[in-house]
Amino acid sequence: MQEYFVDLHIHIGRTKSGRAVKITGAKSLTFSNIIRHARDYKGMDMIGIIDSHSPEVLDEMEDLLLAGDLEEHPGGGLSYGGMSIILGSELEINDESTQGPLHVLCYLPTLQTMRKFSIWLETHLKNINLSSQRIYVSGRNLQRKVKELGGIFIPAHVFTPFKSLYGKGVKHSLTEVFDPEMIDGIELGLSSDTMMADQLSEIHRYPFVTNSDAHSLAKIAREYQKIEMREPSFAELSLALKESEGRRIKANYGLDPQLGKYHRTVCAKCLTPIPSNDEVCTECGSGKIVKGVADRIRELKTADGNQLGRPPYIHQVPLEFIPGLGPKMLEKLMDHFGTEMAVLHSVPLDSLKQLIPEKTAITIDKARKGQLGFLAGGGGKYGKIADM
Incomplete structure (x- = not known):
């Protein structure tokens, strides 16, 4: 088995022609820019392009295949000079079964199956060209379609206060919206970790990604995983999510x-921290409160968070x-050491000190060792x- 660095949630900001895909994404987030930056600057081995359903994005991929810049991997996905590209689509569900909108990630094995998925989506979306669009089918029907095409289905950033499974989507349980047998993993999001998420017993059965x-090139790989395959x-990724055959x-x-x-939890107007049970900000009087992930998990807690057998969750800065x-x-740093993964994982402190100010080098090293303090x-x- 080999070890690979994997980030499965990267948005397309604009197509090659300049058409918007993820409206809040940077204009520099074109497909070609992403794959170059992820491989050569970040040092990733596998990435997921989460707006691959957009027809112009599919056309660009096909053009690069014809030009010989990409290859279709026999096991699914595309290959770009040693880095693999997994084709995905982020969609929004909000129907009579949900408390509010929630996002999901759907990954398909090949360009052909993603094209089929895109054609199907076009009959259930208002704008097939854009990212994270509301799909007018139920969560279970979407799951069935993804599985029919041999895909992977993962609820996205599940604790974020807006547009997520537990933040807004359900009152208590994922079974309100989804068939638990057709979920392949749970994406944690930036404000939680394994220990926090494992306080919900109903997701103990799933791997965490x-x-x-x-939404910009700089944000690629701010969170990622190391996978043995x-x-x-795509086929190996699917096995890894199942913890099958040594993957x-x-x-x-x-x-x-x-x-x-x-x-x-903070006041939406002035960002003053708010006790979890308060409904009005004592600082400015606003009644608009953004509930924090930590407080939401405490509301849903059904376990102690010490689930055995999880891979380590390494706090990365x-x-x-x-x-x-x-x-x-x-x-x-990049010119000298090659990639961000190299600096984060393997460059010795003494080598960092020779290139950048000692204080900055020591801060990087403390970050790698989990020795920094934070303001939430x-x-x-x-x-x-x-x-x-």
Whole structure:
């Protein structure tokens, strides 16, 4: 078995022609830019493009195949010079079975099956060209279609206060919306980790995935996983999610939940932290409260969070969060050491000190060892590293 770094949730901001796909995504998030940046700068081995259903995105992939820049992997997915691309689609469900909108991730094995899925989606969406669109079928019907096409189905960023399974979508249980037998994994999101998520007993049966949900090139691989597989392909990824035939997720790498944008409950107007049971902000008087992930999980708690057999969840601080590490210094690190994965995982502290200021190098090393303190984020604002 080999080990591969995998980020399965990257958005397309614009097509090759400039048409918007993820409206809130950066214009630089074109398919070609993403695959180059993810492989050559970030050091990823497998990525999931989560807007592959968009017809212009599919056309660009086919053009690159014809030009010889991409190849179809025999085990599913596309290959770009050693890095694999998994074709996915993020969709929104909001019907009579839900309490509010929730997002899901659907992955298909081949370009042909994604094209079939796109044609089917077009009859159930208002705009097939855009990302994260509401689909006018039930969650169970969507699951059945994905499975009919040999796909993988994963609820997305499940605790985020907006547009997620437990944040808005259900009152108590995923069975209100989904068939639990047709779920292949649970995506945690930036404001929770394994210990927090395992306080819900109904998701003990599923593997947890940690992905970036990147809306810009810089955000790629802010969360990811290390997966043991024979090769980076769709078929091998499917086996790893099942922990079958020796394939497995070996480790999850994600933000310390305090760095996430929705960890604590805050006032939506002034971002003052709010006790979980308060309904009005004592600072500004606003009644608009954004419930934090930590408080929502406490409401739903049915277990102690010590589920055995999970891969380790390693709190990762992306380089862009490191104080004093600006774009020029980051570029210097990449030019010298190759990729962000190399700096985060393998470059010795002494080597870092020879290239960048000692204080910054020590901060990177402390981040790798889990020795930093944080000020928790909330209400859409990221947490940050506490003064050292």
